[in-house]
Amino acid sequence: MVCLSVDVMGADSGVEELLKGILLFHSRCPECKFLIFGVESDLSLGLKNFSLSQNLFDVIYTPTYVRSQADVFSTLKAGEDTSMSCALRSVFSGQSQGAVSAGNTGVYLALSKSILKTLEGILRPAIVSQIPTCRGESIMLDLGGNLESSSKSLVQYALMGKVFCQKVLGVEFPSVGILNVGTELQKGKESLKEAYELLKNRKEINFYGYVEGDDISKGTVDVVVTDGFTGNIALKTGEGTMRMMSYMLNRVFQSSFYSRCVGFIARPFLQDFKAYFDPRVYNGALWLGVRGIAVKSHGGTDSIGFSHALETAYDMVRMNIVHEIQSTLLQHDFS
Amino acid sequence: MVCLSVDVMGADSGVEELLKGILLFHSRCPECKFLIFGVESDLSLGLKNFSLSQNLFDVIYTPTYVRSQADVFSTLKAGEDTSMSCALRSVFSGQSQGAVSAGNTGVYLALSKSILKTLEGILRPAIVSQIPTCRGESIMLDLGGNLESSSKSLVQYALMGKVFCQKVLGVEFPSVGILNVGTELQKGKESLKEAYELLKNRKEINFYGYVEGDDISKGTVDVVVTDGFTGNIALKTGEGTMRMMSYMLNRVFQSSFYSRCVGFIARPFLQDFKAYFDPRVYNGALWLGVRGIAVKSHGGTDSIGFSHALETAYDMVRMNIVHEIQSTLLQHDFS
Known part of the structure; x- marks a missing residue:
């Protein structure tokens, strides 16, 4: 069973719209599990309007999140437990197979590199x-x-x-x-x-x-x-x-x-x-070259767009894209 | 009366299509004169199908023209009398007020700079x-x-x-x-x-x-x-x-x-x-910052598109854009 970690913070469209996107994707793909990461004040408010089955949805509250204006360098230096970093760490630890976020692109890419690490030779x-x-x-x-x-x-x-x-x-x-x-x-x-x-x-x-x-x-x-x-x-x-x-x-x-x-x-x-x-x-761009699936959704997308970003992550997990890229790269010399 | 120098060589669409474009613009703007530059073998063949009034159209045969694959450096070094360089020189000498070409972009820009020169301070x-x-x-x-x-x-x-x-x-x-x-x-x-x-x-x-x-x-x-x-x-x-x-x-x-x-x-x-x-x-992009009107048409455009490039050159002449740019630049310090 595929499990995706979803950071629902930092998007222009708001937590509730992204939660709707998760449910929309869930209706198309009922066998996928979700770890949902967010700050309690925002996420619990957003969750009020939804009833999520405990088997398929795990909600994880994090102390903070990455602001859309956040600077890459200072965010990495601060090293706080943000919804984005926690989602990525859950991929690294094997709790889930892929992460999706609609938050700050630069920080997301930098965190993906530092948490998931880049593939050998990349x-x-x-x-x-x-x-x-x-x-x-x-x-x-x-x-x-x-x-x-x-x-x-x-x-x-x-x-x-x-x-x-x-x-x-x-x-x-x-x-x-x-x-x-x-x-x-x-x-x-x-x-x-x-x-x-x-x-x-x-x-x-x-x-x-x-x-x-x-x-x-x-x-x-x-x-x-x-x-x-x-x-x-x-x-x-x-x-x-x-x-x-x-x-x-x-x-x-x-x-x-x-x-x-x-x-x-x-x-x-x-x-x-x-x-x-x-x-x-x-909607749904993939970081290619890191040791794990990390998909970036447009920050301003709606629930339909976010559901497509989740689908991209799901497809990438099933296609085992990271392994495919790594084995291709190892066959060729880039020095 | 506005006079435009037109290089009809080096376009993908061919000499005849550009000549049609000249006639099309002429029908919209009968008071504009044209100096038409091209290699005799191609241009005389193209002209067979048209009857141009001698008052408004002057045909100038040049020994050669700039190929679409030509390299900027070697073309400038060779310094040949191409249809493009002759058209630009006629603008420099005051025979016409603007040049139009659908030929090699890089060479056209370089020739415009070397023949017309850049504006002071640019x-x-x-x-x-x-x-x-x-x-x-x-x-x-x-x-x-x-x-x-x-x-x-x-x-x-x-x-x-x-x-x-x-x-x-x-x-x-x-x-x-x-x-x-x-x-x-x-x-x-x-x-x-x-x-x-x-x-x-x-x-x-x-x-x-x-x-x-x-x-x-x-x-x-x-x-x-x-x-x-x-x-x-x-x-x-x-x-x-x-x-x-x-x-x-x-x-x-x-x-x-x-x-x-x-x-x-x-x-x-x-x-x-x-x-x-x-x-x-x-169609019709202008070189901004040279001492004269030089308009570039898409190489693959048809007669309608080429007529619009001619119109751009015509409008630029009437608006005295070169003088306007120069006087604005002289008012401000760019050092």
């Missing part, structure tokens, strides 16, 4: 997630774990991304591209050019070469490799553009009485269209 | 363009001129962007934001933190602070300031996402006979929706 863990494309789905990493990435880190992202893509999207030999400002060899920063040279000689990678920003949504490659700064901007720019287009689509069908009538008839198709891009479905 | 010119948002339009720079930007360059982008926004979008005191991976002060690279400190103390800038990728399409600020690498990726990611969504919207209305019928009724609204995001309307 320079820096990366944040990975699936993204919608014209061809279905691709995966992209790093989405914000590290502001800058060396060429060796980019090669590790490529290899970890390959394994993740094989397991999650079922692509046998996924194509891998480096995100750049052009596809010509002379384009881009030095670290990208070095990574290009390293990757083109690796037979275990189906290396496509450079891809540009618009190749992400074209689905030109299965795995898009980039540094965390660029990846984060690209991810959020894409999400923002989707929201803008959904908003404008609503607007054209609200412009007159006739357009509202047409919009009413077209509603099922417009809903199908929007469902395809619903960012909540893609 | 560290590095930037590429600027308008982008669609939920609130109308914003402007973003640098979109690919410089892979990395110092904090001082970012401050100059902010000031140039402000003037551009005032002139082009008519916003009196535009808000300016720095593109980053979070809005908290401790987030991001050192150059961004330094630029933040420099900008928050400048009274002539309506400084908003940091913005994230999804703020671009929200229209959170009027001017988005970023380095050229990130700006290029964000711009293309946004454009790609728009194309993906247009494609998927077509697909949902093609899925069955009934959906095609509904799509037919909804067509005027779907067309309105797509027109709002048509990347061709936003």
